[in-house]
Amino acid sequence: MLEHGGNLRAAKARYGGTDWIDLSTGINPHGYPAPAPSSDAWQRLPEPDPDLVRAACAYYGAPHLLPVAGTQAAIQALPRLRAELAGPARVTVAAPSYAEHAHHWRRLGHAMREVAYDSLDDAIGASDVVVVVNPNNPTGATVAPERLLGWAAQLAARGGWLVVDEAFGDTARALSVAGHVGRPGLVVLRSVGKFFGLAGLRLGFVGAEEPLLAALGDLLGPWTISGPAQEVAIAALRDHGWQRATQTRLARDGARMHALLADHGIDAHGTPLFHWWAAPRAEDFHQHMARRAIWVRLFPGAARGIRVGLPGNESAWLRIEQALREWNDT
Structure with a gap:
């Protein structure tokens, strides 16, 4: 690891x-001062609570989201899903950035390269998937939303994806493209761990077109978010x-x-x-x-x-x- x-x-x-x-x-x-979970949260299988998705969509301004066990779960699953849906891809990951992105795209056999943030415009045409962390971890570099949406449109025109990791996006809300995740080719990752200080909860969200979210949910399987995590997150996402x-x-x-x-x-x-x-x-x-x-x-x-x-x-x-x-x- x-x-x-x-x-x-x-x-x-x-x-x-x-x-x-x-x-x-x-x-x-x-x-966030997490409330004590109910007894049901411990004793029942953690079936998805629709209140969690509603609270997350309201907080992130997104039309639909899939809860995942931290953005790490999505980072590991998306390269596998892409391979299953479309075979090996030409993948560009903005660099330097969170190392798990490049690691897992490469590990799944995709043709992966890392490109500096100021060279990304030139990389779009030669890529099937582009991954950008915005704001970037660790450098703090940012990309304007209109630029990201333009890249997403170019990639989507040939069946590609733009994956935007907004794990640190809570303190830069004007940069977020989560409100546009109904568009083809746009995948957005959000984390509850950073801003809310709840890293141990292991909870994040993926925004994308609904068919892609359904396929990702099938790949990840049932009961991915614990009952206590769902209850704590609902409280945190609603506490304005x-x-x-x-x-x-x-x-x-x-x-x-x-x-x-x-x-x-x-x-x-x-x-x-x-x-x-x-x-x-x-x-x-x-x-x-x-x-x-x-x-x-x-x-x-x-x-x-x-x-x-x-x-x-x-x-x-x-x-x-x-x-x-x-x-x-x-």
Whole structure:
């Protein structure tokens, strides 16, 4: 399996210590206060609750959605579904981005290539499937909705797909194309884990034409979303007051992180939930922070860089500031 953030047990095993600050994911550290599930949620088979789809469609502004066990489930299933429906495809994945996309398209035998975001226009004509993460993880790069919809139309004209991963789209709602998922060839992924801070719930949604959603649902099989997860998600998706307050808080904390990094000579960019920068000494910075029990995400190789999420309390902010000051002194 590929390496991801959130692997705090590995960090503790390697570096020791107990009082760790985990900045290795872009998950909201102040997650939704999940209500206790009903007894039925534990005791009954988790048949799909139509209220979950209605709540999600209202929140994302989408005409129809399929609940899935996190966007990861869809990322793994879509290459298989495409192969079953149309055979091997010419696939372009915007790079750098969430590595699971390229990994699974390649693994299923598709002709896969990775293309920089600023070269995507030229790649559309030579592709059957194009995958774009918007806003991008880890760099925060974005693509305008009208550009995405134009690409989707070009691909759909020859039976292709545009897959838009909007897992971090909650804090950039104007970028979303979820409201257009009735169009041919457009597939949109949304996550409940990031903005709502409910990564352990393992819940996301896929938006696409209804026949494609039906085929994906058949492939994934029954009972993919637990009863407790459905109840918690319905409450979170309908809690507009919490959503507004969280948008305000994340905007404030994201701006604070950007300013903190800039004050220590780091030119970072991203979203309110995470910041990323290219770092020639990325491995050294990663170890420097780990020795202070601060776990950041290291991106090695061609996309060498560092990504940091948000801390959950004021003492963590102060520890991060101190660690950055010490890094500048090295």
